[in-house]
Amino acid sequence: MKLPLPPLPSALKPPPKPPGETERVPPLEQAKEAGIATADWIDERTSLSGPARWVMFRKVPKGTNWFYTLGSATLFAFLSQAVTGVFLAMYYDPSVTNAYESARHITNDVFLGEFVRGMHKWGSTVMVILICLHMARTFFFGAYKYPRELNWVIGVVLLILTFTMAFTGYLLPFDQRSYWATIVGVNINGTGPIAGPFLSDFLRGGAEFGSTTLSRFYAIHMLLLPGAIIALIGAHLYLVTKLGTTAPPWLKAEGSDGLRDEQV
């Protein structure tokens, strides 16, 4: 049997809780809520949850299939190129006398160098193949039609930029194949009437393959084109989100009965 405690003088009593104070949450619970709390903190200040929901929770048409993943596959190929490219740039030296040697150094000496350079080299081919397949899918599914024509146009610009990426990147290993392929490529470019010769001068940095040709190609390859591609991918994805994707062409539209009567 428990005896009642003797009455304490009021000075020794624990102070009453101030009004409005909530229950103390145990630390484990607090940790569990940390993610949500952080997201809430950001959302309260940016209102980004609305746009995020708008981007992520979209209705997709019936019949959506694996062909619809070619665009994201291209995007991931680009991301892989961007990441491996940034790190290759840490070892690469775009000078006519050292470029080949630095590329050789990456392949033969640097830890995982051959692997990362291989990812960038083969990844570029993968990206070109994927972007062509993605374009073919869009064409054969009729997904370029109203109201998606502008997205097709942006996609064509992205295709050209991707080819320009492949062309400028081809020079960078600076071996015989790179050098002669660039000579041939620039000369093909020069066959454009009136503007062609001057555009070739701009690419080469003069009338001959010279001291700045390689660094020009490098700057175009790693600064100018990636910026343009990232901006256009943003516009491309915005329009995909805004307009939604199309149903495959073999799927019959499910009209109302009234509409069917009208058609008959």
Add this chain to the structure above:
Amino acid sequence: MADGRKEPKSKYTLDRGMPGAFEGETVTRRRFMTGTVHGAGAIAVSAFALPALGFAAGSALFDRPPVEWEAIGAPEDFPDDTYIPRVITEVSGIGQIGRTTIYVRSRNDDDPPPNPPGYDEQYIAISTRCMHLGCPVRYIDAAKRFVCPCHGGVYNFLGGVDGGPPVRPLDRFYTRVTNGQVEVGPRYSVNSEFRRFPSYRDPAQDLDGIGQYLYPGRFSTPKMD
């Protein structure tokens, strides 16, 4: 109005009863500020964009390299019935990349074309740059022909096109003899009649007929005289 739109406001500030308006005035404060801000933005953008563009394109398009002569050997080194290969520096300061092979021989009296007035060249220096797309051609003495490995361009002894895709004869270099040495100078292009084009063109640029106007000379090639 019939379609329910509001009547457009008069463009005159006076008709719109604006404070400080006077007769014939159309620019409102709002229009003035909008124009000012747009103008200031345009000036600010051009202030960095135009110099940057000029920086990227200016020297590439307009820097004319100096005329340079390089000695390649004594006059008696070069017979008139075959070509002797020599390696010269076309772009200095960039090592092997700036070097190129040329083929040199003495000029024959019946060589077309005759020297243009002001030139007395006794040596023919032919570039190895194929005029299809710029691959390096090789002279094969047994056939007396230049052959390109890439797409089968074939040139005769004079450098004129014998077959394949090239659009004009092989480029040449100015030659002269100084201090007992044959020297080669800047490159020049020729059309199918071996007419000289001192501002040399890139390969694949036709110089016959309309081609010479479609592919104008550039400001980035060395200029003789």
